[in-house]
Each structure stands twice: as structure tokens, then as C-alpha cells.
Amino acid sequence: MNSLKDPDFEHTGPGRPAGHLLRQRWQPVYASEELEAGRAVPLKILHEELTLYRGEDGVAHIVAGRCAHRGVLLAVGTVEGDCVRCRYHGWRYDGAGQCVDQPAERRSFADKVRIASYPVEEYFGFIWTYLGESPVPELPRWPELEEYGRFHVIEHRKWNYFHDLENTVDDVHQYWVHKTGIYQDDGNAGQIPEMSAELADFGLTQTSTFSNGFVRRLALLMPNTLYFNSGAGVLRGFKSFLWNVPIDDENHMMFFLFIAAHLPPDVGARLAAGVREGRKYLSQLRPVDDIIRAVLSGRERWEDIEDRPDQVLIEDGVVLLGQGVLPDRSLNRLGSSDAAIILLRRLYARELAAIEAGHPLTKFPTPDAAALTRLDSSTP
Ligand code: FES
Ligand SMILES: [Fe+2]
Missing domain, CATH: 3.90.380 (Naphthalene 1,2-dioxygenase Alpha Subunit; Chain A, domain 1)
Incomplete structure (x- = not known):
């Protein structure tokens, strides 16, 4: 229930009012120092399964948690350059979530496959992301x-x-x-x-x-x-x-x-x-x-x-x-x-x-x- 009498403060999934409210702001999600280059980890924030990885160039990215092919957690895959490659059949995604390689497909349709991606910033020792709608607000800084x-x-x-x-x-x-x-x-x-x-x-x-x-x-x-x-x-x-x-x-x-x-x-x-x-x-x-x-x-x-x-x-x-x-x-x-x-x-x-x-x-x-x-x- 959402009303002034019995507001739903607690449920923050997508589509829930409190979920919408919290998605209006950047949120810290991980400690920068704990994510070395070339590493991917699974994250769950505001009910969303995500993949956080740091490319070999040191830049952190957040894309959807699962591969578009058959849904394996991408975090168990490998980081290659600034991309993450799925462990199961090798589909590779860039930091914008665009599929850029489908090694087993005779006729690749990678250009038609894109998973979600989210903006990332690093500040005060945390990795931050923003899960809300565009336009993306500025990350608060001091x-x-x-x-x-x-x-x-x-x-x-x-x-x-x-x-x-x-x-x-x-x-x-x-x-x-x-x-x-x-x-x-x-x-x-x-x-x-x-x-x-x-x-x-x-x-x-x-x-x-x-x-x-x-x-x-x-x-x-x-x-x-x-x-x-x-x-x-x-x-x-x-x-x-x-x-x-x-x-x-x-x-x-x-x-x-x-x-x-x-x-x-x-x-x-x-x-x-x-x-x-x-x-x-x-x-x-x-x-x-x-x-x-x-x-x-x-x-x-x-x-x-x-x-x-x-x-x-x-x-x-x-x-x-x-x-x-x-x-x-x-x-x-x-x-x-x-x-x-x-x-x-x-x-x-x-x-x-x-x-x-x-x-x-x-x-x-x-x-x-x-x-x-x-x-x-x-x-x-
Ligand atoms: S499930 Fe990811 S490539 Fe098949
Ligand atoms: Fe306390």
C-alpha cells in the first residue's frame, strides 16, 4: 500500500515507489580497492542483478548480471580488454552492454544483442552507479x-x-x-x-x-x-x-x-x-x-x-x-x-x-x- 497513512517505505524493486525514489540518486556499490583490473564480480543493488568488472585498462564498468544468450552470470566469465566474455559459450560484451562477439555463430547477430549497462564513477574510494532514468544527474562531490x-x-x-x-x-x-x-x-x-x-x-x-x-x-x-x-x-x-x-x-x-x-x-x-x-x-x-x-x-x-x-x-x-x-x-x-x-x-x-x-x-x-x-x- 502506498498512501500517506500506510506508505510502503520498504519495497525497493523496480516499479515500486521507494525503488523509484532511490533510483533518482547515485549509489555506492563496491570498494574501489577491492576490484583489481581484469576482475569481474556479481552485484545485486535495488533488486537488479549486475556485473561489475574492471577492464584491463583500469576502467570499471557495470552491465547486466546475465548473458543474453542463455542467462549465465557474466561475473563468472573473463575480462578481456575493456570487455567481459561469458564463460558458457564465449559471447563478449563491451562496457556499454553491446555484444561484440559470438564465436560459435556461423552468422553473427551480435550487433542486434545488447544488455543493460549503467554509468559508473569512482569517488572517495567507492565505485558508484546510477540505476535511474536519463538524464543522469551529477554525482555529488565535496x-x-x-x-x-x-x-x-x-x-x-x-x-x-x-x-x-x-x-x-x-x-x-x-x-x-x-x-x-x-x-x-x-x-x-x-x-x-x-x-x-x-x-x-x-x-x-x-x-x-x-x-x-x-x-x-x-x-x-x-x-x-x-x-x-x-x-x-x-x-x-x-x-x-x-x-x-x-x-x-x-x-x-x-x-x-x-x-x-x-x-x-x-x-x-x-x-x-x-x-x-x-x-x-x-x-x-x-x-x-x-x-x-x-x-x-x-x-x-x-x-x-x-x-x-x-x-x-x-x-x-x-x-x-x-x-x-x-x-x-x-x-x-x-x-x-x-x-x-x-x-x-x-x-x-x-x-x-x-x-x-x-x-x-x-x-x-x-x-x-x-x-x-x-x-x-x-x-x-
Ligand atoms: S550463456 Fe553466455 S554465451 Fe551462452
Ligand atoms: Fe547504533
């Missing part, structure tokens, strides 16, 4: 932030993407869920903040005010980009972005980007390299998903969650998957501390209703770096 050190974290989460959008603008949960207090310092630890939310031209802001005057802000850039610069905790000073990108209705990817704009570029770059090393260590630990499911099934207790650097992902995971993979939000009983969530749902409901009615969508301008800085948290 040139002032490009020189700083940065690191990213990419997580596959096995529940609907809307949980994570809501969770990030819900600062009350920090108190109850994150006992280690990743956003807390002496000044604001152990306090439930006063919550408020406001509409902005780019989407909305959520403000948490603590009794000592510490003010933490988060911004949602419609439809699925979150920005925050925490004034406290381990991420203090980092300009932090998060894109929640649906894989399908029951899975999504979280692309976090942390930019060390508070540090000289060389210091930030060294710090980011250290964090990248640390992530290798994390990849050897027990999978986050295992722990989340063990706690939710009652086999392990919340109190048993061991201290580890990515504990925040486990803690959030328990309360997010704890709502169900694809819950019925119309049953929720929201209160005054849910101000940002109420606003987020209203914004989505408005855009989804416009899509259904065939009306133009709101143009949400992307704030520039100076405008982002005005959204940063402030310490007393």
Missing part, C-alpha cells in the same frame, strides 16, 4: 574534503534498509544500546538527550541536546545519505557519511565513509591506513551475524557480547533485526523522542505519494562542504 585522509567500512546487513535509516536518526538508542558509548565523552555519557528534528532543504536534521550544553546533530540527505560529525567519542572530528543501499527488500549494504577533515592530510592518511589494518583483524573474528542471531534466539545473552572494536555493529544488529526483517511499521507507537523518525517517514510518504500520482519529486539540493560543517555537533 572537493574541499578530497585531500584528507579517509577510511571506509562496508557491511552487509540482513534486514530491510529502512531500519538503518531510522536507527541513525534515533539518538535515544545510543544510551540504551551502545553502553561503550562511541559518541560519548565525560560531558554527555550516561544521559538521555532532549531530541528534536527539523526539515531542511536537503532532507532533515536531528538534534540531541544534553544537559551540559553538548549538541549532537545528524543530517539525512534525502533519500538515503546520512551525515554526521560527532563532537564526542572515537569518531570525534570525522566527517562521517553513511549510505544505506538496498540489495533487495531483506538485505542492504551500509557504506560508511569517515573523512579526517580535522587532521592535516598526512596525519589523517596515516591514521586511516592504521584503521584499514585493524579491519583485517576484525575479519578474522566471529561473524557479526552469528552473534546477532545467537542473542536474538536466546542461545546467548546480550551481556555475553564480548568487547570488540566493531561491537557497535553487533549491538545495533540485535535491535534492528530484533524488529523483524521486514516489519509492519503501521503498528508502531511513536512518541515525542521519535521526532526525527516521524519526520523521516513524512518526507518519504510525501515523495512516495508524488511518485504514485505522477507528480514531480522534490529537488533535494546536496549541501556543500561549508553547509555540512554548519551541521556538525558542537561541544559546550
